[in-house]
Amino acid sequence: xxxxxxxxxxxxxxxxxxASATVSEWNGVNPAKWSYNPQTNTIEILAADSxxxxxxxxxxxxxxxxxIDNIVVQSGVTGTVHVRIAPQPGSGRTYGAANVKGINLxxxxxxxxxxxxxxxxxxxxxxxxxSNITGAVAADDGTNISVAGNLGAALTLNSATALxxxxxxxxxxxxxxxxxxxxxxxxxxTGDYSGDMTLTGDRSGQVKINGDLTSTxxxxxTGEVGDRPVC
Amino acid sequence: xxxxxxxxxxxxxxxxxSTAAPYSIFYSGDDFPENEGWSRAVxxxxxxxxxxxxxxxxxxxIDSTRSDQIxxxxxxxxxxxxxxxxxxxxxxxxxxxxxxxxxxxVLAIARDNIGTLSFSVESGVLYNNNENWSVSLxxxxxxxxxxxxxxxxxYTLSIDGMLVRTGLWDSRGLNRSFIGWGDNSTGxxxxxxxxxxxxxxxxxxxxxxxxxxxxxxxxxxxxxx
Numbered sequence: 001x002x003x004x005x006x007x008x009x010x011x012x013x014x015x016x017x018x019a020s021a022t023v024s025e026w027n028g029v030n031p032a033k034w035s036y037n038p039q040t041n042t043i044e045i046l047a048a049d050s051x052x053x054x055x056x057x058x059x060x061x062x063x064x065x066x067x068i069d070n071i072v073v074q075s076g077v078t079g080t081v082h083v084r085i086a087p088q089p090g091s092g093r094t095y096g097a098a099n100v101k102g103i104n105l106x107x108x109x110x111x112x113x114x115x116x117x118x119x120x121x122x123x124x125x126x127x128x129x130x131s132n133i134t135g136a137v138a139a140d141d142g143t144n145i146s147v148a149g150n151l152g153a154a155l156t157l158n159s160a161t162a163l164x165x166x167x168x169x170x171x172x173x174x175x176x177x178x179x180x181x182x183x184x185x186x187x188x189x190t191g192d193y194s195g196d197m198t199l200t201g202d203r204s205g206q207v208k209i210n211g212d213l214t215s216t217x218x219x220x221x222t223g224e225v226g227d228r229p230v231c
Numbered sequence: 232x233x234x235x236x237x238x239x240x241x242x243x244x245x246x247x248x249s250t251a252a253p254y255s256i257f258y259s260g261d262d263f264p265e266n267e268g269w270s271r272a273v274x275x276x277x278x279x280x281x282x283x284x285x286x287x288x289x290x291x292x293i294d295s296t297r298s299d300q301i302x303x304x305x306x307x308x309x310x311x312x313x314x315x316x317x318x319x320x321x322x323x324x325x326x327x328x329x330x331x332x333x334x335x336x337v338l339a340i341a342r343d344n345i346g347t348l349s350f351s352v353e354s355g356v357l358y359n360n361n362e363n364w365s366v367s368l369x370x371x372x373x374x375x376x377x378x379x380x381x382x383x384x385x386y387t388l389s390i391d392g393m394l395v396r397t398g399l400w401d402s403r404g405l406n407r408s409f410i411g412w413g414d415n416s417t418g419x420x421x422x423x424x425x426x427x428x429x430x431x432x433x434x435x436x437x438x439x440x441x442x443x444x445x446x447x448x449x450x451x452x453x454x455x456x
Contacts, residue, residue: 035419
């Protein structure tokens with residue numbers, strides 16, 4: 001880590017404690033790329049023009065979990081956006097739990113975005129909504145999601161082309177992939193599921209589910225499926 | 232000062248006459264917000280002192296032009312929703328003295344039952360952060376903004392007494408209750424100077440014509456400084 005390449009925001013004083021995030025870039029020094037609203041804990045990504053734009057947004061405290069209300073990707077963003085809900089590995093900084101309540105790509109320019117990767121300690125991932133994206137979307141990675149051992153609530157992807165849920169725990173939330181498709185990317189789900197799965201739309205990519213589905217409420221796959229097995 | 236006291240008295244009288252559990256929170260601009268019951272949080276670069284703040288004849292100024300890493304936010308955390316038969320009203324008078332970079336958050340309301348309503352500004356533009364719409368303002372001039380919501384699902388926004396928008400609260404935002412304002416943004420090269428004249432947040436009985444006439448009167452007593 002090159003210290004001068006970090007751009008940090010710090011709470012310098014509070015009269016009453018407010019849970020807030022620290023937002024920093026990993027690989028850039030241009031603060032014009034993001035905006036953080038500490039009232040609503042909303043992060044707006046404005047201009048990730050590199051192949052991979054990574055930044056961390058984590059709970060600066062160690063007390064109550066921090067709700068990150070929304071991560072909004074604005075139009076014009078290109079490349080892959082990587083949001084780590086924890087300090088950069090090896091930083092040694094202490095942090096608290098965080099709940100990402102939403103990822104909003106509705107303003108993002110279709111076709112420009114190569115992908116969005118969310119990683120970190122998603123102890124209580126309460127919802128991810130994605131729309132209008134042509135690249136890969138990953139609720140990543142196995143290490144961190146498996147900390148909680150489950151995907152605790154609904155994960156909804158609209159017209160996303162690829163999904164990788166790598167956590168090895170029990171995912172209690174529903175997974176819904178809506179949109180007419182065609183969904184050309186692979187869908188890979190690992191772990192045990194007890195929620196409902198609904199995959200809608202035509203798809204030609206692989207669907208891999210590696211885990212125990214005996215507790216799953218229902219598995220519904222509709223649409224034209226290519227010549228590949230779906231399960 | 233007399234007019235300020237009168238304004239508080241008017242709101243207080245209405246609250247006292249109510250039968251449910253209404254409330255009224257008023258910031259007058261006569262003192263720093265943390266001295267009037269608001270919690271404050273300051274963001275800056277490490278070691279930075281935060282925004283330059285000043286009081287001038289009942290107007291509170293936040294100057295964050297030194298760094299886009301500055302945010303200076305004020306909040307009251309409490310249950311804010313109206314009960315059946317009541318209505319939530321937020322009104323504030325402010326102006327954007329100077330602004331550059333990406334739009335700057337200025338006001339956020341988190342209702343009791345999950346969801347927020349928040350606004351940002353540029354010089355001459357007010358943005359709704361959740362619904363992605365904007366409305367033009369006269370740059371550099373004070374405006375009176377007024378939110379009214381009975382069910383905390385649908386709201387109306389008036390600016391300077393003119394209805395400009397009927398919209399919906401975000402339904403999946405923060406799961407907490409507060410009203411917050413100030414320089415609410417860091418990053419994005421956003422540099423801002425904001426003048427705040429007053430802010431008023433209240434829950435009152437369902438509109439009666441008499442009351443609806445009183446609240447603009449509160450605004451009027453604070454104007455033209």
